[in-house]
Amino acid sequence: MAELKLEDIIKEENKVFSKTPLFTDKPLSYCPGCGHGVAHRLVLEVIEEMNITDNVIGVAPVGCSVLSYEFMNIDMAEAAHGRATAMATGIKRVYPEKFVFTYQGDGDLAAIGTGETIHTCNRGENIVIIFINNGIYGMTGGQMAPTTIPAMKTSTSPYGRDTQMMGNPLKMTELVAQLDGTCFVARHAVHTPVLVRKTKKAIRKAFEYQKAKKGTAFVEIVSNCNSGWKLTPLQSIKWLEDNMLPYYNLGTLKEDPLD
Amino acid sequence: MGEIKLMKGNEAIAEAFIRAGVDGYFGYPITPQSEIIEYLMSEEPHKRTGMVVLQAESEVAAINMVYGAACTGKKTVTTSSSPGVSLMQEGLSYIAGSEVPCVVVNVVRGGPGLGTIQPSQADYFQSTKGGGHGDYHLIVLAPSSVQEMVDFVPWAFDLAYKYRNPVMIQSDGVIGQMMEKVELFEQMPRLTNQEIKDKYDDWALTGRTPGREHNVITSLDLVPERQEKFNHKLEAKYKIIEQTEVKYEKIMCDDADYIFVAYGSSSRICQKSIAIAREQGLKVGLFRPITLYPFPYKEIMEMVPQLKGVLTVEMSLGQMVEDVRLATEFKVPVEHYGRVGGMIPTPEEIVDALKTKIIGG
Amino acid sequence: MTEEIIIAGFGGQGVLSMGKILAYSGIMQDQEVSWMPSYGPEMRGGTANVTVIVSDQRISSPILTVFDTAIILNQQSMDKFEKAVKPGGLLLYDDNGIIRHPERKDINICMISAANVAAALGNTKIANMVVLGAFLKVKPIVKFENVIKGLKKSLPERHHHMIPINEEAISKGMEEVKYINQL
Numbered sequence: 178m179a180e181l182k183l184e185d186i187i188k189e190e191n192k193v194f195s196k197t198p199l200f201t202d203k204p205l206s207y208c209p210g211c212g213h214g215v216a217h218r219l220v221l222e223v224i225e226e227m228n229i230t231d232n233v234i235g236v237a238p239v240g241c242s243v244l245s246y247e248f249m250n251i252d253m254a255e256a257a258h259g260r261a262t263a264m265a266t267g268i269k270r271v272y273p274e275k276f277v278f279t280y281q282g283d284g285d286l287a288a289i290g291t292g293e294t295i296h297t298c299n300r301g302e303n304i305v306i307i308f309i310n311n312g313i314y315g316m317t318g319g320q321m322a323p324t325t326i327p328a329m330k331t332s333t334s335p336y337g338r339d340t341q342m343m344g345n346p347l348k349m350t351e352l353v354a355q356l357d358g359t360c361f362v363a364r365h366a367v368h369t370p371v372l373v374r375k376t377k378k379a380i381r382k383a384f385e386y387q388k389a390k391k392g393t394a395f396v397e398i399v400s401n402c403n404s405g406w407k408l409t410p411l412q413s414i415k416w417l418e419d420n421m422l423p424y425y426n427l428g429t430l431k432e433d434p435l436d
Numbered sequence: 437m438g439e440i441k442l443m444k445g446n447e448a449i450a451e452a453f454i455r456a457g458v459d460g461y462f463g464y465p466i467t468p469q470s471e472i473i474e475y476l477m478s479e480e481p482h483k484r485t486g487m488v489v490l491q492a493e494s495e496v497a498a499i500n501m502v503y504g505a506a507c508t509g510k511k512t513v514t515t516s517s518s519p520g521v522s523l524m525q526e527g528l529s530y531i532a533g534s535e536v537p538c539v540v541v542n543v544v545r546g547g548p549g550l551g552t553i554q555p556s557q558a559d560y561f562q563s564t565k566g567g568g569h570g571d572y573h574l575i576v577l578a579p580s581s582v583q584e585m586v587d588f589v590p591w592a593f594d595l596a597y598k599y600r601n602p603v604m605i606q607s608d609g610v611i612g613q614m615m616e617k618v619e620l621f622e623q624m625p626r627l628t629n630q631e632i633k634d635k636y637d638d639w640a641l642t643g644r645t646p647g648r649e650h651n652v653i654t655s656l657d658l659v660p661e662r663q664e665k666f667n668h669k670l671e672a673k674y675k676i677i678e679q680t681e682v683k684y685e686k687i688m689c690d691d692a693d694y695i696f697v698a699y700g701s702s703s704r705i706c707q708k709s710i711a712i713a714r715e716q717g718l719k720v721g722l723f724r725p726i727t728l729y730p731f732p733y734k735e736i737m738e739m740v741p742q743l744k745g746v747l748t749v750e751m752s753l754g755q756m757v758e759d760v761r762l763a764t765e766f767k768v769p770v771e772h773y774g775r776v777g778g779m780i781p782t783p784e785e786i787v788d789a790l791k792t793k794i795i796g797g
Numbered sequence: 798m799t800e801e802i803i804i805a806g807f808g809g810q811g812v813l814s815m816g817k818i819l820a821y822s823g824i825m826q827d828q829e830v831s832w833m834p835s836y837g838p839e840m841r842g843g844t845a846n847v848t849v850i851v852s853d854q855r856i857s858s859p860i861l862t863v864f865d866t867a868i869i870l871n872q873q874s875m876d877k878f879e880k881a882v883k884p885g886g887l888l889l890y891d892d893n894g895i896i897r898h899p900e901r902k903d904i905n906i907c908m909i910s911a912a913n914v915a916a917a918l919g920n921t922k923i924a925n926m927v928v929l930g931a932f933l934k935v936k937p938i939v940k941f942e943n944v945i946k947g948l949k950k951s952l953p954e955r956h957h958h959m960i961p962i963n964e965e966a967i968s969k970g971m972e973e974v975k976y977i978n979q980l
Binding site: 201230232243244252254260265268271274292 | 459460493498500501502504505506510526527530534629644645646650651654
């Protein structure tokens with residue numbers, strides 16, 4: 178068998194994947210194995226495919242994805258902790274012709290920003306909310322999140338989340354699905370290729386709902402945090418499947434007609 | 437000549453928002469300024485100019501809605517009163533820290549805590565010395581009449597956009613609740629999306645225009661060298677503001693041996709005190725800072741040689757008095773007189789205070 | 798000319814709206830005006846008062862402790878504001894519900910039985926306009942025609958059919974006002 182040379186491999190016909198054009202050239206700051214990179218890519222691919230790059234404004238949260246505006250080559254604002262949906266409300270209200278989305282983690286959206294999240298969804302602000310739930314505060318070093326599941330260990334629940342003492346995990350997605358303002362509410366994951374494709378479909382759908390002015394579209398992505406969970410990436414995916422998904426069931430919780 | 441009306445300060449400023457071509461108002465009701473959002477809702481400005489009005493779920497949400505809307509280059513405003521403005525401090529720090537222009541109105545009431553719904557001026561420190569975290573300043577304008585509640589709105593927006601800095605109009609319950617004759621300026625057009633793009637495309641979030649880099653509004657920089665540089669950039673901006681934007685008014689100061697230094701409603705009361713004092717043969721004038729930040733340090737200092745004493749009059753336990761003492765470099769006696777808790781000083785009390793604290797002191 | 802007036806009574810007696818009409822009347826003849834109410838819990842059922850200033854000059858303090866005129870519509874306000882009238886000033890009151898009448902000798906004192914006059918006109922809500930008429934008879938600081946213009950400006954259009962009866966009330970107040978003490 179003839180020896181393979183690099184220049185024979187790098188050919189247009191052999192190409193199976195290329196960098197999503199809407200990524201900047203800045204290396205992602207996420208830990209290897211983390212789901213944030215995939216989630217970013219899916220959002221950017223949907224924006225690219227819908228051809229709305231010049232027409233979209235994103236809002237970044239405080240948390241691991243605080244610097245997402247450095248990776249996403251679109252106009253973006255960086256909100257105060259928990260206030261992304263309020264900011265997005267302001268943007269969308271004065272600029273209804275723009276596509277507006279927030280990208281938030283569980284601490285941002287479901288703890289400090291719970292009020293803003295619920296009221297934004299309840300008003301039916303015509304925006305997309307992307308909610309990354311990994312059950313932990315990644316950026317600040319692995320503290321308990323509102324979505325930390327019972328018995329899960331974090332640096333502020335070192336013996337496991339004791340729900341008697343620390344309260345119960347908050348299922349925001351189920352909660353916002355109850356509100357009249359939401360039109361599309363779904364929970365997905367990005368740790369297998371099949372799930373990545375499903376998530377992308379949901380994100381696309383969420384933006385289509387915004388295009389149709391149907392109200393708030395809310396997509397939760399249950400993700401892993403191998404660093405915060407103190408596991409290898411592969412172990413973290415198994416842990417996610419064994420522990421997170423039974424608690425946070427995947428699927429579409431609400432789907433108004435899209436017309 | 438514009439339309440003449442009898443209006444409450446709160447209603448007048450709301451009308452001024454509409455006429456100034458504001459794009460968005462986001463607010464949460466709180467006494468003594470709820471008439472502002474009530475007036476806006478009843479006027480239906482979306483029908484008059486396309487202006488958006490939204491009642492937020494909290495002052496925290498309101499200021500962040502302002503932050504978002506203002507990021508797009510659109511004219512945005514919120515209003516509140518002291519406890520609500522405390523809740524907005526986080527947002528104001530972010531807005532200042534990402535150099536976004538907007539206008540915030542504080543119709544001050546008495547504190548601390550829930551305090552009282554009656555008028556006060558005890559938010560001077562909060563407004564002029566930061567309020568939120570980090571090194572920043574709001575530009576602070578202090579109207580003393582219903583007419584100024586109106587006239588300061590376009591001025592505030594001019595300053596906000598000139599410096600890309602939040603501007604606070606610091607009023608109080610007296611001016612908010614009082615009705616006076618007011619002349620309203622003609623309707624100014626709202627900028628179109630294209631005009632906003634033409635003017636502010638170098639920073640505003642208008643959707644990434646083909647050919648330009650993506651715009652980002654953020655107050656975060658994790659690289660200390662860069663953040664320090666940014667802090668110095670803000671410092672340089674504040675220097676220019678301090679050199680060029682000071683505004684004040686002097687009343688009967690030419691021959692004055694004594695002056696009151698007072699702003700807002702206190703300065704109105706002091707005008708009566710001057711009349712009373714002058715009837716008694718005392719040569720008293722009034723120095724009224726119109727911009728509280730930048731503060732007229734130099735202009736007060738220039739008066740020192742002619743003065744025997746200064747009485748600051750504020751509805752607080754003495755906040756602005758510190759700046760007046762800085763301005764006068766302790767070269768002349770400076771004392772404070774104030775009522776608090778929602779009590780309003782009377783013209784006679786102020787004259788008595790001048791006599792006991794300065795002249796007899 | 799500067800006229801500094803306090804109008805005080807119970808909430809619901811039309812104290813604030815009377816002040817507003819007076820202020821608007823001043824605007825109609827190109828004068829400076831201010832209208833400063835007490836606000837807050839006091840408004841809800843307790844005493845209500847408003848300081849109205851009408852002047853040819855820029856108005857200084859909207860907050861005052863002594864007044865050229867006190868218009869008093871209940872006993873609490875009489876107790877509070879009788880002493881606040883400047884020597885030589887005017888105290889005008891509605892005797893309805895007054896148990897201790899004013900006693901000062903250094904001021905002009907006038908009385909109008911406004912509640913009774915309004916009742917006779919068939920509308921107790923216009924008692925405040927009867928009082929306004931009484932005041933303008935004693936101190937004609939604004940012209941009658943400007944009061945009517947001020948009324949039109951300050952009343953919402955849906956109440957404009959009430960203007961004739963308000964006009965009548967003002968005229969009646971002018972007729973019925975009596976001097977109790979005249980300097």
